[in-house]
Amino acid sequence: MCGLIGIMDxxxxxxxxxxxxxxxxxxxxxxxxxxxxxxxxxxxPQYADCYAFxxxxxxxxxxxxxxxxxxxxxxxxxxxxxxxQPVTDLPNPPLIxxxxxxxxxxxxxxxxxxxxxxxxxxxxxxxRVMRVNTAGLGAYIYSSGKDVGVFKGVGHPQQIAEYFGLExxxxxxxxxxxxxxxxxxxxxxxxxxxxxxxxxxxxNGEISSYGTNRRYLEMMGYHCTMQTDTEVIAYxxxxxxxxxxxxxxxxxxxxxxxxxxxxARMDPEEQALMRALRQVYGPLLINGPFTVIIARQxxxxxxxxxxxxxxxxxxxHGDRLYLASEEAPIRLICPxxxxxxxxxxxxxxxxxxxxxxxxxxVWCVESSLYTCVS
Amino acid sequence: MSLSLLTAEFHVERDExxxxxxxxxxxxCANDVHVYDPDDDRVYSDETRCVGCHRCATLCPTRALTIxxxxxxxxxxxxxxxxxxxSVFKQAETGGVLLTGMGCDQPYPIxxxxxxxxxxxxxxxxxxxxxxxxxxxxxxxxxxxxxxxVQDRDNMRLETRLAPQLVLETPILFSAMSxxxxxxxxxxSLARAAKECGILxxxxxxxxxxxxxxxxxxxxxxxxxxxxGVHRAYLETAAALEIKIGQGAKPGIGGHLPGEKVxxxxxxxxxxxxxxxxxxxxxxxxxxxxxxxxQLIYALKEATNYTKPVGVKxxxxxxxxxxxxxxxxxxxxxxxxDGLRGGTGAAPTVIRNNVGIPIEMAIAAVDERLxxxxxxxxxxxxAAGSIRSSADVVKAIALxxxxxxxxxxxxxxxxxxxxxxxxxxxxxxxxxxxxxxxTKRLNPNIGARRLVNLLRAWSLEIKEMxxxxxINAIESLRGNRDHLRGVGLNEVELRVLGIKAAxxx
Numbered sequence: 100m101c102g103l104i105g106i107m108d109x110x111x112x113x114x115x116x117x118x119x120x121x122x123x124x125x126x127x128x129x130x131x132x133x134x135x136x137x138x139x140x141x142x143x144p145q146y147a148d149c150y151a152f153x154x155x156x157x158x159x160x161x162x163x164x165x166x167x168x169x170x171x172x173x174x175x176x177x178x179x180x181x182x183x184q185p186v187t188d189l190p191n192p193p194l195i196x197x198x199x200x201x202x203x204x205x206x207x208x209x210x211x212x213x214x215x216x217x218x219x220x221x222x223x224x225x226x227r228v229m230r231v232n233t234a235g236l237g238a239y240i241y242s243s244g245k246d247v248g249v250f251k252g253v254g255h256p257q258q259i260a261e262y263f264g265l266e267x268x269x270x271x272x273x274x275x276x277x278x279x280x281x282x283x284x285x286x287x288x289x290x291x292x293x294x295x296x297x298x299x300x301x302x303n304g305e306i307s308s309y310g311t312n313r314r315y316l317e318m319m320g321y322h323c324t325m326q327t328d329t330e331v332i333a334y335x336x337x338x339x340x341x342x343x344x345x346x347x348x349x350x351x352x353x354x355x356x357x358x359x360x361x362x363a364r365m366d367p368e369e370q371a372l373m374r375a376l377r378q379v380y381g382p383l384l385i386n387g388p389f390t391v392i393i394a395r396q397x398x399x400x401x402x403x404x405x406x407x408x409x410x411x412x413x414x415x416h417g418d419r420l421y422l423a424s425e426e427a428p429i430r431l432i433c434p435x436x437x438x439x440x441x442x443x444x445x446x447x448x449x450x451x452x453x454x455x456x457x458x459x460x461v462w463c464v465e466s467s468l469y470t471c472v473s
Numbered sequence: 474m475s476l477s478l479l480t481a482e483f484h485v486e487r488d489e490x491x492x493x494x495x496x497x498x499x500x501x502c503a504n505d506v507h508v509y510d511p512d513d514d515r516v517y518s519d520e521t522r523c524v525g526c527h528r529c530a531t532l533c534p535t536r537a538l539t540i541x542x543x544x545x546x547x548x549x550x551x552x553x554x555x556x557x558x559x560s561v562f563k564q565a566e567t568g569g570v571l572l573t574g575m576g577c578d579q580p581y582p583i584x585x586x587x588x589x590x591x592x593x594x595x596x597x598x599x600x601x602x603x604x605x606x607x608x609x610x611x612x613x614x615x616x617x618x619x620x621x622x623v624q625d626r627d628n629m630r631l632e633t634r635l636a637p638q639l640v641l642e643t644p645i646l647f648s649a650m651s652x653x654x655x656x657x658x659x660x661x662s663l664a665r666a667a668k669e670c671g672i673l674x675x676x677x678x679x680x681x682x683x684x685x686x687x688x689x690x691x692x693x694x695x696x697x698x699x700x701x702g703v704h705r706a707y708l709e710t711a712a713a714l715e716i717k718i719g720q721g722a723k724p725g726i727g728g729h730l731p732g733e734k735v736x737x738x739x740x741x742x743x744x745x746x747x748x749x750x751x752x753x754x755x756x757x758x759x760x761x762x763x764x765x766x767x768q769l770i771y772a773l774k775e776a777t778n779y780t781k782p783v784g785v786k787x788x789x790x791x792x793x794x795x796x797x798x799x800x801x802x803x804x805x806x807x808x809x810x811d812g813l814r815g816g817t818g819a820a821p822t823v824i825r826n827n828v829g830i831p832i833e834m835a836i837a838a839v840d841e842r843l844x845x846x847x848x849x850x851x852x853x854x855x856a857a858g859s860i861r862s863s864a865d866v867v868k869a870i871a872l873x874x875x876x877x878x879x880x881x882x883x884x885x886x887x888x889x890x891x892x893x894x895x896x897x898x899x900x901x902x903x904x905x906x907x908x909x910x911x912t913k914r915l916n917p918n919i920g921a922r923r924l925v926n927l928l929r930a931w932s933l934e935i936k937e938m939x940x941x942x943x944i945n946a947i948e949s950l951r952g953n954r955d956h957l958r959g960v961g962l963n964e965v966e967l968r969v970l971g972i973k974a975a976x977x978x
Contacts, residue, residue, distance in 0.1 A: 281596035305597035307943035310871075310955030318844045343619050349629065356946070358606050372622065372631040378638060379616045381948030382850070387597055388943070406605055406945065408598055 101303040102129030103291075104423040105274040105392040106432070107399040107450040112418070113141050116265035116273065122428035123256040123275040129303075129424060133285030134278030135259045136251025138292040138299035139270035140396060143246050149176050149199035150224060153242035153249055153294075154231075155287055156194040161236035166198075172227055173200035181250075186262045189254045193287050197248070221296055221341055225320075228295065232324040239288045239324065244297035246396065251276075251290035259290075271452070272399055274392045276301035280327075288324075293333045297395040300336065302329040303424060304389030304409045315382035335383045336393050347400060347449060353380040355405045355445035392422050397452035407444025414439040415457075420450035478562045483525045484541045485518040491537035492516060498529035498538060503899040503911055526892040528901035560822070573822040574895030574905065576722055576814040576859050576881060583814075584833035584966070585865045589975055591956040593943035600945050602936035608946040609932055611876050613713075613853040614638035614782045615806045636806060637782050639713055641876055642671030643932040644947055645866060647924075648811075648857050648880030649695050649717065649786065651679025653730045653739045653751065654818030654895065655884075656912040659904045662887055662920025664688035669921065670928045673712060675878070678702075678728060678753060680742040686710050693784070696773065698727060699753030701743040705776075713782045713806075714773045716766070718757070721815025721858040724788030724829045728753035729819050733898045736907040767803035774804075782806035789813060789835030789858065790828075794842035801843060801852040809878060810835050812858025816881040818905055819896035832858035833872060837970045840873025840952055849873075849952075863934035872970065873952045886927040887920045 104122045108114060119137060143151050152169070156162050169175070177199040183192070207218045228240045242249035250263040256277045260266070276291035292299040306312065306328040313323050313331055319342075321334040332354070339350040353376055357365075362373045377384070388408030393400045401422040403411050414421040414429045414436040421429045426439060442448050450456050485506060494516050498507040504522045507529060509515075523540065530538040547555045563571055593599040600607070614636050621632035647663045654677065661684075667674040668691045675693040680702015685692070694711030696703055708714060719725065730739075730751035740747040760766050766785065773783045784807035785800045787793070793810060800808050812832025817825065836856045843849035856869040857878035869877050885891065888902040895905035903914030939945065942956050950956070958975040959967050967974055 305593075305943070307593065307597055307956075308949030308953060310953035311949050311951055314844060314952050314954075315850075318847050318849060345620070345622060346624060346629070349622055359608055359610050360606065368628075368630050372620075372629060375620050375631050375633065375635055377948070378612045378614075378635065379620050379850070381946075382951065384946055384949055386944045386946060386949035387593075406600070 100129050100279045101291075102126030102277040102424045103275065103301040103303050103390065103392055104428055105272070105301070105394065105399050105401065105421070107272040107394075107420045107456075108418050109420060109450055109452055109454055109456055110418040111141075111271050111452055113269040113271050115267075115269045116260060118432045119273040119275045120256065120260040120265060122423060122432050123277055125428040125431050126277055126423075126425060127255075129279060130255065130277030131279045132253075132255045132258075133280045134251070134253055134290035135256040135276060136249060136290045136292050136301075137260065137263075137265055137273060137275045138242075138247065138249045138294065138301070138394060139265075139268050140247045140272035140394065141270035142248045142268045143199070146176065146199040147246045149201055150243055150245055151248055152198040152200060152228075152240050153181065154196050154198065155239045155241055156196070156237065157239075157287070158237035159194050161238045162194065162196065164236055165231055165238045168227075168231060169198055169200060172206070173198075174203045176201060182264060183262050184264060186254070186258050189252070189258050189262055192252060192262065197242075224296060225337070229320070229322045233322045241288060242294040242299075244294060244299070244396070247294070247297060247299065249292050249294045249299055251292065252287045253285050253290060272394055274299060274301045274394050274399070281305065289327045291329055293330045295330075295333045295337050296341070298333045298336050299394050300329055300333040300391055302332055302389060302391045304391075304404070305387050306331065306385055306389060307387030308385060311382050312385065332385060332389075332391055332393065335385070336395075339380070339383065340395075347398065348447070349376065351400065351402050351447040352376055353383050354385045355402055355447075356381075356384050357445065358405065390424065399450040401442065401448040402446075403442065403444050405445035411442055411448075412439065413442055413448045418455065420448070420456035422448060475566075477566060479521070479559060479566075480545055481520040481523065481543050483520055483523040484543045484545075485520045485523055486539040486541060487516065487518060488537045488539075489515075491535040493535055493537075495534060497532050497534060501528050501532050501901060503901050503906075503908070524892040524894045526890045526894070526901050528890075571822040572819055572896045573825055573893050574816075574818055574820070575891055575893045576816040577826050578893070579826050581813065581831065584831055584962070584970065585861075585868050587959055587961050588833070588868050588970070588972065589958050589960060590864070590867060590871075590938060590942065591958070592941040597943045599943055600940040602933075602940045605940070606945060607936040607940060609643045609935060611641040611644040611947055612638040613641065613784075613807050613855070613875060615852060616850045618850075637780055639673060639782055640671070641673070643928060643935070644870060644876040645860075645928060645931065646672055646693070646855065646876060646878050647674035647883050648816075648878035649675040649677035649693075649715070650880055650884070651677030651695075651701075651730070651818070652682055652742055653679040653734055653907070655905050656900075656903055656907060656915060657682060657738065658912055658915040658917045658920060659884075659887060660685060661917040662915065662924060663883065664691060665917065665921035666924035666928065667691040669925050672928070675715065676702075676711070678717060679739070680744065681707050681710065682738070682742050695786075696769075697753050698755070698757045699751060701745060701751060701753070704744070708773065708777055711781065713784060714777065715784045715786055715809065716757075716769055716773070717786045718760070718766070719786070719788035719790075719811070720817060721788045721811030721813055721829055721832070722817030723820040723824045724790050725755060726821070726824055727755040731819070731896060731898065734907045739907055763799045763803055766800065770804045784809055784853075784855070786811060786857075788815070788828075789830045789832055791830060793830065793835045794838040797839040797854075798842055798846055798848070801848050805852060807853035807855055807875070808839070809855040809857055810839060811878075812856070814859035815857055816859075816884070817895075832856050832869070834969050836869060836874050837872045837954075841971055844952075863931035863938070866931060867935055867938050867950065868957065870947065870950050871953050871957050873954075875951060882927070883924055886923045887915060
């Protein structure tokens with residue numbers, strides 16, 4: 100059991116971490132102090148065109164090696180230790196630095212193309228992130244997007260928020276997670292959100308298709324290093340939407356594929372599309388119980404598994420879209436939302452910058468089946 | 474002729490109090506074990522002829538017969554076992570290659586029996602297949618690198634055209650068994666069952682009997698080295714074509730259908746003279762390297778206008794991983810890999826018992842190799858070679874197969890008792906014979922029903938196992954070795970299988 104929450108202001112107005120900390124802290128039952136974290140979009144406007152790497156050093160001596168690697172492969176704009184303050188009962192925080200980096204124009208010269216993947220800036224960054232994370236240095240780049248930051252660790256949400264001083268940050272999209280780890284150890288790298296490039300993922304559930312998902316993504320050049328199943332969702336999102344260029348509405352149909360019985364009731368054109376998606380991307384079907392909030396610049400996606408074995412509540416108030424494991428934290432932050440509802444299993448709730456949040460799923464395969472409950 | 478040193482393998486025990494001398498056993502035994510003596514009004518048995526098929530014991534109305542392994546024992550010797558001694562006797566007497574039928578019966582490790590499955594507890598709810606959807610539908614065929622989607626207004630449509638795919642309602646197919654090696658009624662049973670279950674059966678290299686053309690959409694037509702029965706209509710009728718390079722029971726050697734089994738009907742279907750031995754060469758005479766295979770794959774695709782998948786069946790041998798990689802790159806839509814314990818209608822015993830590797834190792838190695846090369850999704854893998862239960866199916870798929878072939882299990886469902894005498898043409902169960910007196914024993918309606926029942930039962934069990942693991946679609950099991958643990962395996966075996974030992978989390 101884990102708790103998660105996401106708040107997005109679709110008009111792009113930034114707000115502080117106060118609300119999200121209040122919201123996630125309310126779901127105390129869902130965590131046990133072995134992991135909590137936050138992702139915030141729009142937090143580094145002064146470095147908006149830089150990759151903001153947050154790097155966790157479980158062995159402080161590896162910093163010089165990682166920094167030498169980063170200096171060799173990136174244009175160094177700025178670096179600092181991530182500001183933090185002492186918090187009682189927060190044992191052994193690792194050293195965490197952040198680096199604002201740009202890819203030099205010459206990057207393509209040193210980039211080893213992996214077979215059929217042509218040079219691409221994002222591909223190059225992914226490759227370098229994977230190289231650091233798999234180097235065995237005890238150093239992990241767990242946040243690597245532009246104008247986005249992931250703050251996480253082993254502790255209760257309030258402790259992590261206090262440690263990083265999240266009330267001082269502001270952004271237009273926040274997600275948060277509180278963890279009750281089951282299948283993998285509670286360690287700083289294993290807390291959520293997981294980030295790769297601009298993607299971040301918070302996840303409640305256990306992925307029973309993990310082995311299939313992981314091996315497929317490994318074949319595609321991703322490496323799972325965080326000892327937990329959630330990172331495959333971040334990589335799957337990156338693979339489907341960035342590398343394969345699929346729209347978000349299609350990508351969620353891969354991860355929470357419609358049942359064959361549902362596909363049989365679609366019109367022939369949709370049938371052909373859905374069948375092809377399941378045939379080709381079947382290894383990325385996320386099986387087992389899950390609720391996830393996947394975010395990237397300007398977009399927040401809430402999704403449950405197709406038979407809805409984990410909870411998700413959505414709410415809209417003005418320009419704000421709220422997604423959370425429970426209704427209570429939403430009501431605590433926003434006592435009278437205009438609408439609150441429980442999305443149907445497998446139906447994505449998508450918030451987009453510049454689009455007023457809508458209750459209907461943006462794209463429904465079968466409107467009658469996916470009528471939302473107000 | 475000198476005295477044969479061979480003694481009976483079996484012991485026929487007849488309960489004289491129960492026996493009513495009805496002579497059912499006499500009529501049922503094609504090996505002439507039982508003889509009725511009218512003078513004595515008694516039935517006597519010549520057990521030296523008994524093959525242990527249990528036909529007589531099963532049909533005896535008073536259950537008077539019990540067939541046992543012979544109590545006759547050689548002096549104990551861990552090195553010179555009775556089967557080795559009798560093999561030497563047989564060869565000293567005949568000077569020939571010893572033949573056998575069915576799959577390897579030697580006590581090599583059966584890795585399936587050293588692999589345990591996972592189940593969800595607490596943190597991940599198991600799924601009850603009686604209450605929740607549970608999907609087994611499987612597609613066999615080449616998959617593209619990417620699905621192109623066109624977005625016009627609110628609508629999205631598929632842009633990519635997929636290569637032809639076979640649809641299976643459960644991830645099981647009937648393995649290649651030719652008309653000739655098995656009876657027409659057995660073929661018909663398989664075809665009917667495949668149709669009813671939404672799966673496919675395989676003609677083997679026996680061609681396709683004209684009356685089975687109506688089952689074309691459920692038929693994989695094999696093109697083997699003998700090219701028996703291969704002609705235009707044959708290729709056009711089938712749903713998929715399969716180039717048979719090798720077979721698990723006899724890697725590296727050709728096929729041999731004895732003339733006794735080449736009846737008039739078989740001869741017409743195979744397009745060979747009646748009563749002649751049907752010998753398929755060891756290699757295809759037009760395939761001496763991988764590029765030749767590629768040519769044959771594309772020749773078949775051209776011949777059928779790229780409308781159906783073309784697969785390649787190979788035996789699991791030591792270098793199966795690079796071989797499979799080559800086959801995938803040669804353009805095959807699927808690769809069927811037949812392991813050491815795969816069955817046969819006839820094979821030299823020494824080959825069957827000593828050549829090849831177990832399917833568990835082969836499928837794991839191939840799946841891993843294709844992933845390393847980034848081409849696993851371009852080709853489907855079918856595991857064959859002694860899939861004995863639904864658990865074997867689940868384990869094979871978790872190791873990396875897309876689906877499995879079952880041959881022996883299907884025959885057993887139709888009544889086969891694994892007496893291993895298929896090559897004699899005297900199958901008392903009417904399966905591996907062309908003798909009309911024997912073939913009519915297999916009623917195709919009953920045969921098909923028993924096969925459908927078996928597939929239904931296995932599918933239900935697969936769903937239970939999937940649900941237990943918290944998985945509700947078979948594609949999430951594929952290659953999912955996290956759900957497997959090894960017991961009693963050494964480190965090398967675990968590494969090749971790509972699984973952890975029980976107790977490791």
